[in-house]
Amino acid sequence: MDLDFNLYMQDLVQNARKELTDSGYTEMRTPEDVEAHLNKEGTALVMVNSVCGCAGGIARPAAIHSLNFDKRPDQLLTVFAGQDKEATEQMRDKAPDYLPSSPSFAFFKDGKIVDMIERHEIEGHEIMSVMTGIQAWFEEYGKEA
Numbered sequence: 001m002d003l004d005f006n007l008y009m010q011d012l013v014q015n016a017r018k019e020l021t022d023s024g025y026t027e028m029r030t031p032e033d034v035e036a037h038l039n040k041e042g043t044a045l046v047m048v049n050s051v052c053g054c055a056g057g058i059a060r061p062a063a064i065h066s067l068n069f070d071k072r073p074d075q076l077l078t079v080f081a082g083q084d085k086e087a088t089e090q091m092r093d094k095a096p097d098y099l100p101s102s103p104s105f106a107f108f109k110d111g112k113i114v115d116m117i118e119r120h121e122i123e124g125h126e127i128m129s130v131m132t133g134i135q136a137w138f139e140e141y142g143k144e145a
Contacts (some may be wrong), residue, residue: 004011012051013083016060020049025076034079038094042074043109043141045134046091050102051079054123059103062122062125062130069135071142073107105130107137115140 021027028034038044047063049055068086069077079088081102093101094113101119108114118135 009051011079014048016056017078017080018050019060020047020063020078023067023076025063025078027084027086028079028087028091031086032087034087034090034094037075037077038091038108039111040075041110043107043137044075045073045137046077046106046108048088048091048102048104048106049078050082052103054119055103055107058125058127058130059105059122062127062134063105065127065145066131066134066138069138069142070145071138072145073138073142081085105134106132107141109141 016145017027021098028046036087038046047059049060075111079091086093088102091106092098094108095106095116097113098106098116098118103122105117106113109115115137116128121133122130
C-alpha cells in the first residue's frame with residue numbers, strides 16, 4: 001500500500017513540475033539555485049508549487065495562462081513546497097514579511113521581494129483574478145515579450 005501511494009505521489013509531483021517547466025518556468029531545486037537566480041538583476045516571478053487542489057486547479061493554470069501577455073519578467077521560476085524543502089525555505093527567507101504559504105507567487109526585482117500573492121488569495125478564487133494580479137506585476141515591471 002505505501003509503495004503504491006509513493007509511486008502515485010511521485011507521478012503527481014512529476015506532472016505538476018512538468019506543467020510549469022513545459023511552459024517556460026525554471027525549477028529551483030536547491031538553495032544554490034535560488035541564490036543564483038534571485039541574486040540576478042532584473043525581475044523574476046516565482047511560483048511556489050504544491051500538490052494541493054488549489055495549486056492544480058487555480059495556481060498552475062494562472063501561472064501558465066498569465067504568460068499570454070504583452071510583457072513578462074526576466075525570469076520565470078518555481079520551487080516545489082514539500083518536495084524541494086531547502087530551496088523553498090531559501091526562497092521564503094527572501095520574503096521575510098510574508099508567512100510561508102503554498103501555492104503562492106512572489107515577484108522579485110533586483111533580488112528584492114516586491115509583492116506576493118499568498119494562498120488565501122488563490123484558494124477559493126477564480127483563475128482570472130490570480131492571473132490579473134500576476135499580469136499587473138508584468139505590466140508594471142515586465143519587458144515586452
